[in-house]
Amino acid sequence: MSQATRGKEKAGEELLESIVEAGTKAFDPVAPDRIRPTRIAEFDGLIERTKTLNLLAALNKLIRPDAVPPWLRPKLLEKLTCVPLRPDGVRGTLEFVVSVHPSSTVKVSEAAVPQKRGANITQEALELASKVLSSNPKSVTPERWYSTISAQLLPLLDGNEGLDLTKAASYVIGFGILGRQISGALGTPGYRFLAMRLLGPIQPPPGLDFDQDADAELGDGILSAGRDRVLVPYDDLVTALRRLHSLLLLHPNPNLCKRLLMPIILGLWALASWSAPQPHVAENVCKPALELLKVYLKVAPTPDRILQLIHNLGYPGGYDKSNPEWIYAATEAGLIQIVDARHRAGELSASTSGFSLDTIDQKTSRLLDILLSSISDADISTAFLELLRKWLKSAKGSKRGRIVVNEEDENDPIIQLNEIKTLQAMLERFPEKLATQPKHLLDLVGQILAGSGDALDGNDEVTGVALSLLNVIITAPGFQKSRVDPDALSLIESSLDKISGAPSNLSQTACNLRIVLVYRDELDPASSTTTAPTDRQIEDRKAYSLAISYITEPEAPPPIRVEGLNLISTLITSNSPVLDIPGILVLLSSLISDSDEFIYLRVIKVYTLLCNRHPQSVVRELTDHFLDAKETHPLDARLRFGEALLQVMQRLGETFAGSLAAETGTALLAVAGRRGRRPKTEARQRREARAREKRNREAAEAWGGEVPDLMSGDEQEEEERTRNEALQRIVEGWESKRGSEDVRVRASALSVLGAAVEVSVAGVGREVVTGAVDMCLSVLQLEREVEKGILRRAAVVFMLNFVRALEDAREKGRELGFGFGKTAQEDVMRTLRYVAETDNDGLVVQHARDVVESLESWQVIRLLPAEGSQQAALGGGLRKLAGLEVDPERSLAGQGGSTLKPKLRIEEVE
Numbered sequence: 001m002s003q004a005t006r007g008k009e010k011a012g013e014e015l016l017e018s019i020v021e022a023g024t025k026a027f028d029p030v031a032p033d034r035i036r037p038t039r040i041a042e043f044d045g046l047i048e049r050t051k052t053l054n055l056l057a058a059l060n061k062l063i064r065p066d067a068v069p070p071w072l073r074p075k076l077l078e079k080l081t082c083v084p085l086r087p088d089g090v091r092g093t094l095e096f097v098v099s100v101h102p103s104s105t106v107k108v109s110e111a112a113v114p115q116k117r118g119a120n121i122t123q124e125a126l127e128l129a130s131k132v133l134s135s136n137p138k139s140v141t142p143e144r145w146y147s148t149i150s151a152q153l154l155p156l157l158d159g160n161e162g163l164d165l166t167k168a169a170s171y172v173i174g175f176g177i178l179g180r181q182i183s184g185a186l187g188t189p190g191y192r193f194l195a196m197r198l199l200g201p202i203q204p205p206p207g208l209d210f211d212q213d214a215d216a217e218l219g220d221g222i223l224s225a226g227r228d229r230v231l232v233p234y235d236d237l238v239t240a241l242r243r244l245h246s247l248l249l250l251h252p253n254p255n256l257c258k259r260l261l262m263p264i265i266l267g268l269w270a271l272a273s274w275s276a277p278q279p280h281v282a283e284n285v286c287k288p289a290l291e292l293l294k295v296y297l298k299v300a301p302t303p304d305r306i307l308q309l310i311h312n313l314g315y316p317g318g319y320d321k322s323n324p325e326w327i328y329a330a331t332e333a334g335l336i337q338i339v340d341a342r343h344r345a346g347e348l349s350a351s352t353s354g355f356s357l358d359t360i361d362q363k364t365s366r367l368l369d370i371l372l373s374s375i376s377d378a379d380i381s382t383a384f385l386e387l388l389r390k391w392l393k394s395a396k397g398s399k400r401g402r403i404v405v406n407e408e409d410e411n412d413p414i415i416q417l418n419e420i421k422t423l424q425a426m427l428e429r430f431p432e433k434l435a436t437q438p439k440h441l442l443d444l445v446g447q448i449l450a451g452s453g454d455a456l457d458g459n460d461e462v463t464g465v466a467l468s469l470l471n472v473i474i475t476a477p478g479f480q481k482s483r484v485d486p487d488a489l490s491l492i493e494s495s496l497d498k499i500s501g502a503p504s505n506l507s508q509t510a511c512n513l514r515i516v517l518v519y520r521d522e523l524d525p526a527s528s529t530t531t532a533p534t535d536r537q538i539e540d541r542k543a544y545s546l547a548i549s550y551i552t553e554p555e556a557p558p559p560i561r562v563e564g565l566n567l568i569s570t571l572i573t574s575n576s577p578v579l580d581i582p583g584i585l586v587l588l589s590s591l592i593s594d595s596d597e598f599i600y601l602r603v604i605k606v607y608t609l610l611c612n613r614h615p616q617s618v619v620r621e622l623t624d625h626f627l628d629a630k631e632t633h634p635l636d637a638r639l640r641f642g643e644a645l646l647q648v649m650q651r652l653g654e655t656f657a658g659s660l661a662a663e664t665g666t667a668l669l670a671v672a673g674r675r676g677r678r679p680k681t682e683a684r685q686r687r688e689a690r691a692r693e694k695r696n697r698e699a700a701e702a703w704g705g706e707v708p709d710l711m712s713g714d715e716q717e718e719e720e721r722t723r724n725e726a727l728q729r730i731v732e733g734w735e736s737k738r739g740s741e742d743v744r745v746r747a748s749a750l751s752v753l754g755a756a757v758e759v760s761v762a763g764v765g766r767e768v769v770t771g772a773v774d775m776c777l778s779v780l781q782l783e784r785e786v787e788k789g790i791l792r793r794a795a796v797v798f799m800l801n802f803v804r805a806l807e808d809a810r811e812k813g814r815e816l817g818f819g820f821g822k823t824a825q826e827d828v829m830r831t832l833r834y835v836a837e838t839d840n841d842g843l844v845v846q847h848a849r850d851v852v853e854s855l856e857s858w859q860v861i862r863l864l865p866a867e868g869s870q871q872a873a874l875g876g877g878l879r880k881l882a883g884l885e886v887d888p889e890r891s892l893a894g895q896g897g898s899t900l901k902p903k904l905r906i907e908e909v910e
Helices: 003-027 036-049 052-062 073-081 089-100 123-134 142-156 163-177 189-199 210-217 234-250 254-272 279-299 303-311 357-374 377-392 413-429 431-435 438-452 461-474 486-501 507-518 535-552 558-573 581-591 597-611 615-627 635-655 658-672 679-703 718-734 743-759 766-782 786-811 822-838 842-861 888-894
Strands: 229-232 326-330 336-340
Touching: 003 036, 003 052, 003 073, 052 073, 052 089, 089 123, 089 142, 089 163, 123 163, 142 163, 142 189, 163 189, 163 234, 189 234, 189 254, 229 234, 234 254, 234 279, 234 336, 234 558, 254 279, 254 303, 254 326, 254 357, 254 558, 279 303, 279 357, 279 558, 303 357, 303 377, 303 413, 357 377, 357 413, 377 413, 377 431, 377 438, 413 431, 431 461, 438 461, 438 486, 461 486, 461 507, 486 507, 535 558, 535 581, 558 581, 558 597, 581 597, 581 615, 597 615, 597 635, 615 635, 615 658, 635 743, 658 743, 658 766, 743 766, 743 786, 766 786, 766 822, 786 822, 786 842, 822 842
Parallel strands: none
Antiparallel strands: 229 336, 326 336
16 A cells, blocks of 8 residues: 555545544533533534535545444434535545446456446436535425526536536536426526526516516626626626536436427527528527527427427517517627617617518418428428418318417517418428328318309419319328318318309419319329328328438437337337338337447337237347447447346246247357457457557667556555556456357356346256356356456356246246256355355355355255245145144044044154
């Protein structure tokens, strides 16, 4: 142990002694009351002077049971829970939890996966840190707690402290605080101090009293040279957008996206569609606002939100259209900021309010671009139908699916102009996308033509639009007249006849459409013989197509891909016939290599859902990818396939049997064995070794001798250097040598096989189980290297899984067709006892001792009758033990049925 290490340990021990001594003086029940305040102040001063990480480590040790007197432990625990309230308490808590969590630390004897220098931030560590930071202790009010930690959590979203801390902060905020109803619901302190501090600078909330609250909630209320007051400066707007972008896109949570973005959708639209922004404004404001707006439209593509954007194409800001409370305004330098507009009533020009015709045309084109890249054709068609109904006012009698619109909006000329411009642009740019709901369009077209047939005007724009839509529908591929509602078809045909006979510019068009409609099925006879899809099939196909587009889009952020997986999960749960199972399996296999932990965990969940309907396809697909015979998958992907296979087997349970279980077990045995050969991997390793030798040789020649290790300076402690060298040897030992299988994959295969045996030992079969037991004994006896520790752990745990499976079968009275004989038990016990005494891996030793104890207990328990056996049904109790027979019923029978109390006989059997 180096001198520096001994110094740190001594300082830590001294700190523990100081805290215990000060706490004892301050809170000792027998201490005089007159001196207690002074000593409590001294104790608090010691706590305040101690550095955060040192304090966390010390208090974490002192709150353990029996570490301090019972009356002192609650006081120390209170200090520990209040550490996040310190100026660096949140970051210190995150770093401490991550550094001490078992899943994040690596010891020489417990190394399981390679890691970077320092601690890995794992999902388990994040969950624990989130629990610590998301709930206020009893001694602190929620208002004080969330107001204090929000001032530390939100700056971490800026990314200046590293991506890992940004992800950790977004997890704590999104899942720990805003993801819980008690702290994340609207009006709660958590929502007010975290969500509102993100949303308020982007779109100030309605009903805000600017005179009293603007300074506290939105900024400092900077007074400009004129009469406008700056409510949100440009820098605050940029910061809020950047933090909201990090929060919603780093950790996929579609529901959180909907909740947070819905109130500010108009503000995002105004910023995303800003006219001619400066390059740095476009990068810092317009781009993140556009990305957030697209994410919201994809996870919540409701027609009412699309209409809301159409109605507010030139949204300037505020909530009062005639007199907005605030507006987005550009500075002389071209920066965007939010200013107080209450004193500008009647002075907002058309250009400032976004009401000019040129601005509306630009905004309309911009909105359609966003819709085309964000929502499906069906959603575009639905929005178009709603606009058309409002404009024509010919479907007032049909209430199905109609969106309620305020009467004030219906009479607003600006809104009506926006709707007309948008309708016109849709018809010009993508008429084919408007026919994705032909039934609803045909109903609407029929009503329009029926109303125009009697009083037709030569310049009847409405009738022209209806005929154009009819042409799009009946000429679309796959249209069949036989599938159209007869009443709607009859109405359209009669209306076309009337228009054809009238003196109008549209008469020839109507005549041509009438002819096409009559002979439509004959023009495409193949389509007339196909079966018409049901409404559910149509909707499922749309959902499936949308899900695939969300998942396969190259630039799709995590929430969009998760939403796509959610759509596929819904289709699987409903057993939809439109699912392409081979295609979904290929898609999932490509997604499981995703670097985002939430993505591949959701993929594994989809595998488990899919196995309920298609167990053989799923299991064989996962087994093939785990085997990786063609050596195309990286190590991480293979381990994830193994994890997915394990969860699928556990989901199938006892139904995992037959040839499928035998084939899978045999494949897992092949992977877990020592004879696996991977020639491509061996060739790659040779190439890498030659390249490494060449680089080292060139470096030595350039250095003029042995190249020194510049990364390990004198400041590195000897113990740490030794630890790192040992870890490096272990990690290098995991990798395959001379084309052999990687130790981590072998351990994973053995663990998966153990889980399969525990859930369905009869289904796996005698041959696979016998081969697995023999292989585990060979691993424990022959592969004794330090780097093979994880493999020996898996072997010991497999034996425990096997014994559990035998005991479970005994309790349920099931015959397996094979057993665990006395000779086999002796071999296993002898090997495990030897391993428990001689192995160099601490976990292997502990596991071996636990399994030996379990086996000894099982050997005793198996002598008793199982609950479902015949002996237990006859009365229960102790029936037979080795060397002793107790049978009261037989004694009764020996008395010839006498009513006298029988004399029990005890026989000793050799």
